[in-house]
Amino acid sequence: MLQTLVALLGASVIALPVTRLLGLGSILGYLIAGVAIGPAGFGLVRESGQITAVSELGVVMLLFLIGLELRPHRLWILRGTILQLGLGQLVPTAIVIALLAHLPGLAWQDSIVLGAGLALSSTAIVLPMLAERKLLSTTAGRDGFAVLLFQDIMFIPLVALVPLLGHGVPSLPTHLPQLPSPAQLPWQPVARGLAVVAVILVGGTLAVPHIFRLVGRLRSPEVFTTTALLLVVGTAALAQWAGLSTSLGAFMAGVMLSDSEYRHAIQTDIEPFEGLLLGFFFISVGMSADLGLAVDHPGEILAGLVLLLAVKTAISFALGWIKRRNLISALRFASALPEGSEFSFVLFAAATQAGVMAKSAADMATLIIALSMIVTPILFAGSERLLIPRLQPKRETRPADQIEPADTPVIICGFGRMGQIIGRVLSLERIAYTALDADAKRIETVRRFGPKVYFGDPTRPELLRAAGAARAKILVIALDDPDATLTLAGMARREFPHLTIIARAHDRNHAHRLMDLGITEIVRETYFSALRLSELAFNRLGIGAATARQTVALFRAHDEQLLVETHAYADDERRLIQTTEQAAAELADLLEADRQRQASAG
16 A cells, blocks of 8 residues: 555646646646556556545545535525536537447447436536636636536436346347336435435434534644534445435535534635545546557547547537527636546446446546546646637736835725726825735826726735735725736635725626625726716706705615515516516605605705
């Protein structure tokens, strides 16, 4: 075992720096390291099973940490997106791949399992790949996560339904299998799975927070870390016992603890283990690649790999474009999801064991998945380096300015229309501030008029630190880019939790997304201008100044209350419309009651 550990760590130390320097990310480095030390390479580790069981905990911990980042109400808000994107990606992809697999003469049972298995994408590949490039908070990142979460949920019934395909007629492979009657369905495993889900949800909400409070009082870091690890491994084991996905069980536990006061402490303790074990998981995937099969059947393997990548990329791109109408977002969404999934290995193994799928077909599909996991990070990195920059608006690039040390209480990120006004008002009270902006031309123009503003990307933690964020009191986010605003707000909350964040929101939806990050001081950029314009319009229509001010103030108070109330279901359009209509009626009643009160008083 010691020799295996030395081989794992040594291969990682050699491969990771090379792929990171080439801009290909760490995932590809782990995969290459696995191929190098595995049976297809130097043979330093002959049996991937030696590390697979332990390394799969890396995927479990990854999903637990993702769950910690999601509030239950936010997950409920995302239900529509998860269902739309998840079904829109999984079902068409599975159908197309199944039809393509059946064309050469593969039996329908094999084709259906292949379609379902290859339609899945790897959570362990996609999320770290997006996180490395700080893309998880972008539209493409959120959409990709929605698809992966839907797939993790659907993996449970897929594995349960695979044995049912064995009820078909093997002598007639050209016909669809005959489904069993309802009495033959596996109700007992389904009931057990539902019971375990209920235990995880109820226990995570009621019991686990109290356990961490008791452990926290002991003031023992070792006991706290052990409790956190026990929670992750325990929920995974409980889910596995019920026949569920281990990562889904850990994800649910994370979501239930996302509102706990110990969330950040748990996250800090789990992350080091997650990073190491996740790396071992990718190494085990590289080791499991049977390259000998590729030598014996190069044409079939290459054709299968190309078709898999092409079909999944095309369907995901079409789905992303229809959903968002944004070329860059659709391209990122599509280029992140074409690989196979780690759960596909389990699905094919279950199908082979049930006699539904031929072992030769399962072996070839497994190799295609492993190769897709190796190829996808390369294609994604190529897309980010070659295609995305050409599609993005041109921006002058230069090194960030050296920031002069100063203990300013305010940092303004974004010195455009809003940032400049904030700076001028602060200067009236002689309050010092540090201004940052990533637009070189804007900085040159502003500097001619006197204000000192530094060039650099404020979403970089090191630049904020250099600007004095560790000592400042207030961070004003006045960026033009909504996604950059969210990225900066999330980073500042993590790195500089003492800062009071005041953020510019571009619209109501953007304000809700900032509220998801825990930002409470939010100003919608056109909101107060529109209120002032309304007041001026009232004056020109002959309405008295006092009445105009009172009407506008009443509207403002009512609308800001409505903004907070609708945050819980911001993605539910039907309910939003219903609430908005009710709020409009209530506001009209309030105004009418106010008019009657004034009339009676007069």
